[in-house]
Amino acid sequence: MYTVSVRDHFMIAHSFRGEVFGPAQKLHGATYVVDLELRRQELDEDGLVVDIGLASKALAEVLAGLNYRNLDDEPELAGHNTTTEFLSRLIFDRIAARIRTGELRPGAMGLNGMRVTLNESHVAAASYEDELHF
Amino acid sequence: MYTVSVRDHFMIAHSFRGEVFGPAQKLHGATYVVDLELRRQELDEDGLVVDIGLASKALAEVLAGLNYRNLDDEPELAGHNTTTEFLSRLIFDRIAARIRTGELRPGAMGLNGMRVTLNESHVAAASYEDELHF
Amino acid sequence: MYTVSVRDHFMIAHSFRGEVFGPAQKLHGATYVVDLELRRQELDEDGLVVDIGLASKALAEVLAGLNYRNLDDEPELAGHNTTTEFLSRLIFDRIAARIRTGELRPGAMGLNGMRVTLNESHVAAASYEDELHF
């Protein structure tokens, strides 16, 4: 199995609901350094898992839809605790949707798996990974 | 699959028995920077893999049981080469025992897997990973 | 010149005023991974620049006074853009005040310099450094 990964980041404000979150129930924020890993069983005819320029662009665009926001005010996130785990899945789904619509070129339909990791500090991270079937 | 990871460290002295270890047969030591990864198929009702505060506390307590020790003098480690691989498994088992006794809250019984990685320098690391069944 | 450094982090929400900040004028947030460097011309009788445990505690306490906050709501920061540069200086001053009151032990009065660096992502950081005269 081959994997290619690219890194970018975004910066948001949010708060959590639930006693388990302690002081993080207050409005605070985070920088998330994001690693997008794309997996494929065999390389394409160019010797690539994916066009890394298009993968970086897709990641940048998905993160631009979250960057410099207060996630508590985003209608589509209402009712959710925007935990690092939750955001990993959200970004996973948004990247998958872009692959499905051909933004990473039709060949990207040959991707077999994806992992999205959000590093929130030097001591904590979360990720979501799954197989891809197009 | 979701993963959450937390990082901490401990510092020990030890020596190894066996020619394969060369100069490491002498008493020396190491800093191990430890990454604890906890995996879960679905998030809980708070949007979490696990209470990250409790996971960090469990890791800190397990490492406190090793930190600032000469492992050659620890009765429960007698007869073992305390290699990075061996210590990864030891910490895995001790964290798993704490999950089993409910220290990370009963919900942590829903965890599906765990990986413990010990980074021993900028060029070497070892880890142990396995599924979890409670 | 000797230097000792310790690392910790904090997570806040804030917004900026001024066109130069572009989208960062909206409420967003950041994780700051903080490096505190303390400098001294000669080591003390224990062979130390400073008691690293006390230095880490002082840093943790200063960061706790900012952590999980919306800096836009902090009365003592009113009228300031809480840029990474500004926060580096703020933390510098708060640590210096703790050294002055003896929290790092009287011997810490022998410190000659300090630098506070805030890493805000994998591609950006800011710091403030100065000599110390007690």
Add this chain to the structure above:
Amino acid sequence: MYTVSVRDHFMIAHSFRGEVFGPAQKLHGATYVVDLELRRQELDEDGLVVDIGLASKALAEVLAGLNYRNLDDEPELAGHNTTTEFLSRLIFDRIAARIRTGELRPGAMGLNGMRVTLNESHVAAASYEDELHF
């Protein structure tokens, strides 16, 4: 499952053929920081996945066969785009061949899996991983 990893690097020149590569079609180069991960179900009698000294030596020797080269001039790579993905597989295969010939000691035949990751910058990497059957 246990994993041991070691890190080294090599520096090469190369160019790519195909419009997808844009400006990278020109002769340029890269530093690849390489992580070799070796996996094993159970530890050997010394408490090891593998003799880490021999693993480091095997990695260094394989990388020496590529280091300080213009890959466009290497006959055995002719007709291939030497992408990061491709090079990950190439190094995987060369390490596997060395395990097979006993260079990491006969016990290394007990290895169950391997992953080779090439970090090409602070924002991009590629890897190849597979099971090992000797």
Add this chain to the structure above:
Amino acid sequence: MYTVSVRDHFMIAHSFRGEVFGPAQKLHGATYVVDLELRRQELDEDGLVVDIGLASKALAEVLAGLNYRNLDDEPELAGHNTTTEFLSRLIFDRIAARIRTGELRPGAMGLNGMRVTLNESHVAAASYEDELHF
């Protein structure tokens, strides 16, 4: 003294002349991860050392003038060994020239110092630093 730093990278091919370079006399290449540090005695009225967006843009443009090139073929570098040290200075001078022409806004004339660091692997780096006088 305040410092702001931003990071980017570029990838080139080159060779060196002189026995001291050993195998690096052959055509090879490197990824350089570049840290640009800009220093200023006092913050401007926005609470900034410099507009970090403009600093990042200036760095990206300077690196674009080197990226994906064989430095042996660049007329303006003829007769020079393009060592990591040499390239640090070259980038320093090109950034300084952009500050002088006002590309980072006239306020950037208040900068007091700059450092350019090129990280060429996980174990080696070089930098050039100097005061700035506009």
Add this chain to the structure above:
Amino acid sequence: MYTVSVRDHFMIAHSFRGEVFGPAQKLHGATYVVDLELRRQELDEDGLVVDIGLASKALAEVLAGLNYRNLDDEPELAGHNTTTEFLSRLIFDRIAARIRTGELRPGAMGLNGMRVTLNESHVAAASYEDELHF
């Protein structure tokens, strides 16, 4: 001012005397990842601060004199707390002695400064720096 830096590591056991050290008074150990920085006002005729191969070799040899040891048993360190600060200075002095005897070539007498940093974990480090006058 130009700087070149190289990285290596060593692993030792030791204990400290003095209440300030708390649990570190017990025999324990550490991995130190060492950064050696060498500074020079102007580059030599090859475009170098120093022959990086010789600098790496000198660092490796100095660290070999400490690696895999119990520092409590080293006669030349008797009566000293081998703190991270102390060891930074020790390594500084040993590298300086090697420069003085011409091991990094006579041209290395043109070096103007040196810094030795010992990273002991992901959250703590110490260094010693000074000018060089040969």
